[in-house]
Amino acid sequence: MSVAWTSKLALAASLALLPVTGWAQSVNISYLTHWSPETVALLEAAAKDYAKTNPDVSVTVRAVPFGDLLTTLRSQGGGSDGPTIGGIYDLWLPELAHDKLVAPAPDAVAGEVKGAWPAGVVSAASVGGKLYGIPNEIDVYALNYNKALFKQAGIAAAPKTWDEFKDAAKKLTNKDAGQQGFGMINSWAAGVVHPFASLLVSNGGDLVKDGKPVLDSPQAAETFQLYEELIKSGASVPAMATADANTTGPFLDNFVSGKTGMIIMANWWESALKGGMGDKFADIATAPIPVGPSGDKPHSISYSWMTVVNANAGAAEQKAAWDFLAWLNNPKSGKNGASAMSDILMSMGILPSRLSDIETHKEKLGSEFLSGYVSVLADAKPFPVVPGGQEFSESLQQTLEALQYGQVSAKDAQATAQTDATSILERAAK
Amino acid sequence: MINRYRASAGIMLAPAVTLIGVFVLLPMLLTVWLSFQDWSTQTPFSNASFIGLDNFYEIFGPTSVGRDFKGALANTAIYTALSVIFILPLSVVFGLMVYQRDVAGGTALRTVLFATYMVPMIAVALVWSKLYSPSEGPLNQMLGLVGIGPQPFLSSPRSALISIVFLNVWQQVGYFTVLAIAGLTQIPGSLYEAAKLDGANRREQFRFITLPLLRRTLLFSAVIAIINAVQVFEPVALITQGGPVGSTNVLTYHIRRVGIERAQGGLGSAMAVMLMLSLIVVICALFAFANRKNDE
Incomplete structure (x- = not known):
């Protein structure tokens, strides 16, 4: 057969196969997250594993800073070209579902999730009884303290009550050395509100009850008062508390460099602490949130994250x-019976929320740092997931920051917080 | 004949007028219309419902919405005023330094000054956030060498906004210096020679020749500096997130938070309309002031 004939036959065969290749066209999906480059690399590796058995699906991962995540989802999620999958904070779900930006989970996925995750976590991923996302992580707050600084200050154990907490904060404060006893956070809504809310629930109070704000309670008054005392005594220095768009910044720098004795933070920052402290990470211990005068036992705040699918995607x-x-x-997707997602989360010190994953990672969850978080999970109260929750959080953040910088008294801060929260939640509920 | 002239002028102007109408006027009119509606940015325009002036009452009201808006408006005004106050005189000083023919290295200085304007804001923000770092920042280390204690810069509501202003001045002053140099080149050298013959010293030459003849350039620079400053967004989004205590929460950043993050399109549009009106009032006042000076 001549070269010319061979070429013609090849061309004809290619044309005949065109429709077939068209049917097997690959599907491109994108995954939007706020994770660090190292964690994104792990997710990309998992996507490659998935592609081995699903060669027609290609997954690309895109990361933005946490501060830009919701804006990106809102501005790009309205179209089919926006991210197909997004990792979201449960507080955002009611409004994203209301605006039809996220798709309800198919029945098969919903059935699997309801059977394999704790009921509370499933509920946080649902709106109006419909499941919208696959929960993946759960975060809870606890007291982190620097054992080396405790030893220097002659403090034998982590504080269990607010009185012990205030006493420890005072002993750990050394103005000449630029050292503060307790580190607050500012310029980051969750970083400001969650530690405050943890102290509030550990004092028997709540932020929201039955959809209405209850920041006018005596327990809340005591919590605002505690903040004012810590600031006025110099045990907390607001200038050392700033966070940036990546949820890092001076508040983290001061803790990792031994300039802050105690801080209330979530488990996910284990990787940030390890990265910043190296061998000195061994100095960090975890303890339950100290109990306030009106509290019965240690409580803290928890919240969850989930992955949702763009309702406007094809x-x-x-x-x-x-x-x-x-x-x-x-x-089956991860190592030793764990999910690939849980392996990724555990690399950052984040607690997976699937029951089988918690069992599989039992050993690592028993580490000195993480076990402190696992132990407080049972008594943790979920951060209220209500319409207008993000605006409520940002408003409370402003009030708490004004209190931190001495612009308002504890009494005025409490009154403002309650008035603002009432107006925001009422408007959002309409 | 006149009709034919008008028709051809109309045909020639049509493409530019259509483009301006579609891409400039239409969005502005749409924003004004939305400011009177209750509308979520995640829904079609057809879902918007007319609520009259409610959005405007809300943004000037006593609730957190009003407080945050008024705070952002004040921050934007302070940021803009400080930026113009620093940038314009510095641009004239640098312009004079570079323009002096008897100063060696003038071209190199001009290049260095303009280079800051070409650096992307993300790089500027990264570098300046480290420069301002309270614990390890070089600025505090330098202050320490001369016996001044560490300054909070971005960590204090008193100094955060002014710290962002300095960053803006550093980046923009080169561009305005180039404008000042362009203005200086338009002043005839013969005026300075005549002044010298009349015995005017350098200060008098600056006061009675340079400054009056630079007025048009400075007016243009002031208008551009105001428009640039009012639109500040990146350093706030990248470094301070509007904090602490909302001290760097400027209007563009706040409108993005309200209009996009919270999807409150009606409220966000009302804020954008107020920003636009404020800008128009300031620019008109500036031109009126300049015209009055010209009449004098």
Whole structure:
């Protein structure tokens, strides 16, 4: 056969195969997250594993700073070209579902999630009884303290009550050495509000009850008062508390460099502490939130994260996205019976929320740092997930920061917080 | 003949007028219309419902919405005023230094000054956030060498906004220096020679020749500096997130938070309309002031 004939036959065969290749066209899905480059690399590796058995689906990962995550989801999620999958904070779900930016989970996925995750976590990923996302992580707050600084200050054990807490903060404060007893956070809504809310619930109070703010309670008054005392005594220095868009900054620098004795923070910052402290990470211990005068036992705040699918993505992309997420969270996708998602989360010190993952990672969750968090999980109260929750958080942040910088008294801060929260939640509920 | 001239002028102007109408006027009119509506940015325009002046009452009201807006408006005004106050005189000083023919290295200085304007804001923000770092920042280390204690810079509501202003001045002054040099080149050298013959010293030459003849350039620079400053967004988004205690929460950043993050499109549009009106009032006042000076 001549070269010319061979070429013609090859061309004809290619044309005949075109429709077939068209049917097997690959589906491109994108995954939006706020994770660090190291964690994104782990997610990309998991996507490659998935592609081995699903060669027609290609997953690209895109990361933005935490401060830009919600804006990116809102500005790009309205179109089919926006991210197909997004990792979101449960507080954002009611409004994203209301605005039809996220798709309800297919029945098969919803059935799997309801059977394999704790009921409280499933509830945080649901709106109006419909499941919208696959939960993946749970975060809880506890007291972190520097054992070396405690030893220097002659403090034998972590404070159990607010009186012990105030006493320890005072002993740990050394103005000449630029050292503060207790580190607050500012310029980051969750960083400001969650530690305050943890102290509030450990004093028997609540932020929101039955959809209405209860910041006018005596327990809340005592918590605002505690903040004022810590600031006025110099045990907390607001200038050492600033956070940046990546939820790092001076508040973290001061803790890792031994300039802050205690801080109330969530488990996920284990990787940031390890990165900043190296061998000195061994100095850090975890303890339950000290109990306030009106509290019965230690409580703290918890919140969860989940992965949702863009409701405006094409049907093929949505199907591929749910399939990928189901695989990623399945106990067969990771190592030793854990899900690939839980392996990624554990690399950052984040507690996975799937029951089988908690069991599989039992050993690592028993580490000195993480076990302190696991132990307080049972008595943790979920951060209220209500419409207007993000605006409520940002408003409370402003009030607490004004209190930190001495611009308002504890009494005025409490009154402002309650008035603002009432107006925000009422407007959002309409 | 006149009709034919008008028709051809109309045809020639049509493309530019259409483009301006579609891409400039239409969005402005749409923003004004939305400011009177209750509308979520996540829903179609058809879902908007007319609520009259409610959005404007809300943003000037006593609730957190009003407090945050008025705070952001004040921060933007302070940021803009300080930026113009620093940038304009510095640009004239640097312009004079570079323009002096008897100063060696003038071209190199001009290049260095303009280079700051070409650096992307993300790089500027990263570098300046480290420069301002309270614990390990070089600025505090230098202050320490001369016996001044560490300054909080971005960590204090008293100094955070002014710290962002300095960053802006550092980046923009080179561009305005180039404008000042362009203005200086337009002043005839013969005026300075005549002044010298009349016995005017350098200060008098500056006061009675340079400054009056630079007025148009300075007016243009002031208008551009105000518009640039009012639109400040990146350093706030990248470094301070509007904090602490909302001290760096400027209007563009706040409108983004309200209009996009919280999807409150009606409220965000009302804020944008107020920003636009404020800008128009300031620019008109500036031109009126300049015209009055010209009449004098």
